[in-house]
Amino acid sequence: MSRLSSRHLLGLEGTPRKDIEAILKTADTFSEVLDRTIKKVPTLRGITVVNLFYEPSTRTRISFELAEKRLSADTVSFSLSTSSVKKGESLRDTLQNIEAMKIDMVVVRHTSAGVPYFLTRFSDANIINAGDGSHEHPTQALLDMYTIYKKYGKLDGLRVVLIGDVMHSRVIRSNIWGLKTMGASVALCGPATLLPYQVEQFGCDVYTNLDEALDGADVVNVMRIQLERQHSGLFPSQREYTKLFGINKDRLKHLKKNYTIMHPGPINRGVEITSDVADGSQSVILNQVTNGQAVRMAVLYLLSGKDEEEGVS
Ligand code: CP
Numbered sequence: 001m002s003r004l005s006s007r008h009l010l011g012l013e014g015t016p017r018k019d020i021e022a023i024l025k026t027a028d029t030f031s032e033v034l035d036r037t038i039k040k041v042p043t044l045r046g047i048t049v050v051n052l053f054y055e056p057s058t059r060t061r062i063s064f065e066l067a068e069k070r071l072s073a074d075t076v077s078f079s080l081s082t083s084s085v086k087k088g089e090s091l092r093d094t095l096q097n098i099e100a101m102k103i104d105m106v107v108v109r110h111t112s113a114g115v116p117y118f119l120t121r122f123s124d125a126n127i128i129n130a131g132d133g134s135h136e137h138p139t140q141a142l143l144d145m146y147t148i149y150k151k152y153g154k155l156d157g158l159r160v161v162l163i164g165d166v167m168h169s170r171v172i173r174s175n176i177w178g179l180k181t182m183g184a185s186v187a188l189c190g191p192a193t194l195l196p197y198q199v200e201q202f203g204c205d206v207y208t209n210l211d212e213a214l215d216g217a218d219v220v221n222v223m224r225i226q227l228e229r230q231h232s233g234l235f236p237s238q239r240e241y242t243k244l245f246g247i248n249k250d251r252l253k254h255l256k257k258n259y260t261i262m263h264p265g266p267i268n269r270g271v272e273i274t275s276d277v278a279d280g281s282q283s284v285i286l287n288q289v290t291n292g293q294a295v296r297m298a299v300l301y302l303l304s305g306k307d308e309e310e311g312v313s
Contacts, residue, residue, distance in 0.1 A: 001305040002246045008127040009299055011136035012177035018130060020145070020182060026298035027146050027291070033070070043301055044073035049105040050098050051077040053130070054085075057109055059265055059289055060130050060139070064107045065298035073105075091115065099123055105304065108132075112284055128305045134168040139299060140173035140264050143292040145182060147284050148219055150291065151260060156183035159256075161213050162188045163245060164223025164272060165234075167196045171223060171264045175200050190214035190245065191235045210245050214254035221262040222247050225272045238271055246276045252282075260284055 004019045010233035012020070026200055027063075053061050061077070063263045068075040071143050078098070080086075085094060095106070108116050119127050131137040149155055151245045160179055162172045166188050179186050180203060187205040190193070199206050207213035214220065225241055252259065261283040269275050278285060 002126070003302040003305060007136055007303060008116070008129075009303060010120070010127065010129050012141055012174045012181070013136065014136045015177070015181065016140070016282050017181050020142070020178060020300060023142055023295065023298045024146050024149055026302060027142075027294040030297040030301075033292070034290075039074060040070050042072045043297075043306055044068065044071035044076075044304055046104065047071075047304055047306070048074045048076070048103045048190060049107065049300070050103050050125075051075065051130075052093075052095070052098075052106055052108040052110075053078065054080050054108075054110040054115075055131065057130070059292065060109065060137075061290045063289070064128075064130060064139075064296050067293055067300060069301055070293070071297055073300070076103075090310070095119055095123055099125060105300065127232070128299060128303065131170055133170065134173075134178075135170055136174045137170040137264075138174050139292070139296055140171050140176075141178040142299070143288055143295040144171075144175055144221060144262060144264070145178050147262065147288045147291045148260065150287075151284065152218070155179065157185070158218045159185045159187065159216060160219040160221060161187045161189060161217045161249070162221050162223065163210070163213070165194045165226055166190045166196045166199065168226065168235075171221075175221060178203060180204075187213050187217065193234045200204070210247075210251065211254055214251060217255050217259065219260045219262060220247060220255065221225050221264070222268060222273045222305075223264065225269055227268065227271075230247055242271055245253040246272055246274070247277055249276055252277065264288065 002016060005016055042112050051064055103125055107128045107130050109130040113133035115132050116127050116129035128134055129138055145155060153156060162175055166172055176186055189207040189210055192208050259282055261277055263285050266276055
């Protein structure tokens with residue numbers, strides 16, 4: 001029985017505050033496990049997790065795989081290029097065949113929005129969304145929130161600016177839902193052509209001027225500008241994007257003194273952020289990656305419903 005309101009993690013839209021709080025609190029316990037010499041607990045012994053990645057990933061995939069191994073789960077990772085998908089097998093057939101091998105949890109990344117939800121319709125496994133198209137990337141937003149929480153001891157009342165392709169970014173979408181649920185003030189900033197229709201319905205402050213968006217902010221979370229969309233004419237040129245929306249040292253004067261720089265990765269250095277800022281003393285970009293482990297361990301544990309006495313310690 002899941003310890004969260006749902007047996008799946010499909011997105012943060014509609015995820016109650018108590019679930020997010022439970023994940024962040026449990027992440028703290030696993031963060032301590034990761035500081036030990038032997039970074040392994042028997043919590044998910046007997047549970048089998050399949051990582052179904054239909055889209056490239058470095059951070060999310062390795063982070064989930066390590067989280068599963070450190071919880072003592074049995075894990076197997078599916079790679080699109082070496083699978084029977086190449087012979088035309090459908091997503092549904094692929095999952096049903098994998099499920100016939102008695103698995104318990106599925107972590108899925110896919111180019112199409114809604115795939116994790118689709119899988120819940122014919123699978124008994126717990127489904128975790130590791131990024132679905134332009135829809136959501138809930139564990140990324142949870143690790144972002146955990147990173148902010150670790151630094152400030154709160155999320156309530158902080159001003160967080162999310163910069164980039166608001167229309168297509170699943171990281172921005174999940175951050176909006178999660179941060180607003182946790183009481184943060186969220187601002188969005190990007191070129192007008194990359195703001196979705198009726199963007200105001202997110203209930204965030206919306207800017208097309210970066211300096212105005214940064215004014216008085218605590219946290220800046222900079223998104224990758226998706227170079228693969230360069231040809232679709234949504235912004236005039238990479239150079240212009242960098243000039244108008246790139247984060248550099250000069251822009252930092254608008255922020256609060258104890259500001260924080262974040263980026264979910266992968267970074268296009270010199271495009272959406274300069275290297276001196278990405279690697280600077282106020283950057284927590286690598287802390288985000290470290291914290292992702294603890295957050296994913298927490299999500300796997302809470303969804304699995306395994307008894308605490310079976311071993312967080
Ligand atoms: N942040 C993130 O999702 O990175 P990957 O695409 O490398 O998993």
